[in-house]
Amino acid sequence: MKAWFARDYGRPDVLRLEEVAKPVPKPGEILVKVHATTVNSGDRRIRACDLPPGMKTLGRLALGWSRPRQPVLGTELSGVVEAVGQGVTRFSPGEAVYAFPGGRMGAHAEYVLLKETGPVAHLPEGVDMQTGAALCFGGTTALTFLRRGAVRAGQSMLVLGGAGAVGSAMVQLGKLAGAHVAATTSAGNLDLVRAHGADTVIDYQKTDIARLAERFEVIADTVEAMDFATAQKLLTPNGRYLAIAGTLKEMLGSLRKGPEGKRMIAGPADERIEDIVELGRLAALGQYRPHIDKIYAFTDMPAAHAHVDTGRKRGSVVVQVAQ
Ligand SMILES: NC(=O)c1ccc[n+]([C@@H]2O[C@H](COP(=O)([O-])OP(=O)(O)OC[C@H]3O[C@@H](n4cnc5c(N)ncnc54)[C@H](OP(=O)(O)O)[C@@H]3O)[C@@H](O)[C@H]2O)c1
Structure with a gap:
């Protein structure tokens, strides 16, 4: 072969x-x-x-x-x-x-x-x-961080990098979890990210994300677009910054809480058979693609x-x- x-x-x-x-x-x-x-x-x-x-x-x-x-x-x-x-x-x-x-x-x-x-x-x-x-690659990563970030129905989530493999899975699976999802991407990908279900799409080349007026319960950063210090300004109390593309620095930083219970969550994604099966089930239902x-x-x-x-x-x- x-x-x-x-x-x-x-x-x-x-x-x-x-x-x-x-x-x-x-x-x-x-x-x-x-x-x-x-x-x-x-x-x-x-x-x-x-x-x-x-x-x-x-x-x-x-x-x-x-x-x-x-x-x-x-x-x-x-x-x-x-x-x-x-x-x-x-x-x-x-x-x-x-x-x-x-x-x-x-x-x-x-x-x-x-x-x-x-x-x-x-x-x-x-x-x-x-x-x-x-x-599975984007899908298992998204399921892992939705779980670790305890994303629940009715919560607001900002996905940084909505057009990538992980980001597009995060948008779709975040919506399925019942979250209200805003996502950043470049102008050429706004329609794609909207089609994946994002409630709000933001062109990061035109908008300074760090200065958004809105506050989020979860920020899922799939592209290292910001750091925890910046994320804290956009998070509600007890909000979670998911440093999906994070490095050793983020993993060490995730060991202690920020002010108002704000937390950073980082580390390698799980590789669980249950998640693999679940992604196939959702694909068959047309709920994840x-x-x-x-x-x-x-x-x-x-x-x-x-x-x-x-x-x-x-x-x-x-x-x-x-x-
Ligand atoms: N923790 C883990 O276990 C784990 C698992 C899987 C992946 N990862 C990490 O997650 C990251 C993303 O992986 P991926 O496979 O999704 O990457 P990818 O598919 O290669 O990401 C490409 C996308 O990133 C977008 N992008 C780049 N810069 C951006 C920015 N500043 N703001 C918004 N969007 C931006 C691009 O969209 P535009 O062209 O519109 O900018 C492009 O569509 C990687 O660093 C990877 O190492 C971590």
Whole structure:
């Protein structure tokens, strides 16, 4: 089978398409023939070794000091079960699935091995392969931070960066939770963010967000658009600033409360099977739909990375691995 390898850190042209042995499922594992995957901000961060300040040493220790320890990137996928290992009962060959290997990655390949009890679920009826591949990266992050931020019906939430993979999921899932959602984006994406359900859309190039008159119970910052000190001015008492794109500084800062019970919440998103299943359920109901910006052929993986590198992608960038 073929897989894309990042044998070094660097620009998209560091990626190489290599031939490797097709894996064989061991007991309890399933082999999935990948139909679609995505290139997301996590893939590009690892490929480029673009680690935030304060995370350079820790990040390299975790990801690989001089090259990625896991050279096959790709956090999410959809596909069809090709074979199952001994003892597998949840899945059978021929069934359509979607999966979120998440930090373990490996989805930028023609085949992927997954534990049957791992982050994989049946693709619901009516959800296509491209959508299935794009459900989890933004979706699980949004569900994690909605949970940690205790976002409830009737609360007001400001999403900073409403057009990205995480931001567009935050807008849709925040609305589903019953929040009143305002979201920032550039002029070209106002309609898209509105279509995802935002009650108010704000062009951050025309409006100084830090000087908004409105106050919010939750600010979900998906693009490091402000810091906690600025966020405090826009939060109601007991308000929560979700530093989704935060670094070590935000994680340490989240350990103590600000004035009037205002809090910063940061850290890696959960990778929970319950969230993965829930995203599929919502997609089948038409209540959550990741926006697909562009679909690239598998052979064009470096071009897909280059598009993500611009920092301007809308929603998800999908790579079609098989028809
Ligand atoms: N905590 C976690 O576990 C976790 C998990 C996933 C992702 N993340 C982090 O979350 C961040 C977002 O990820 P993503 O995948 O959603 O990124 P993305 O899809 O690449 O974000 C691109 C979007 O950001 C928007 N944007 C950029 N600057 C902006 C600004 N100043 N104000 C408003 N919008 C802006 C752009 O819209 P315009 O063109 O309209 O500006 C574009 O649509 C990344 O830093 C990623 O590392 C964290």
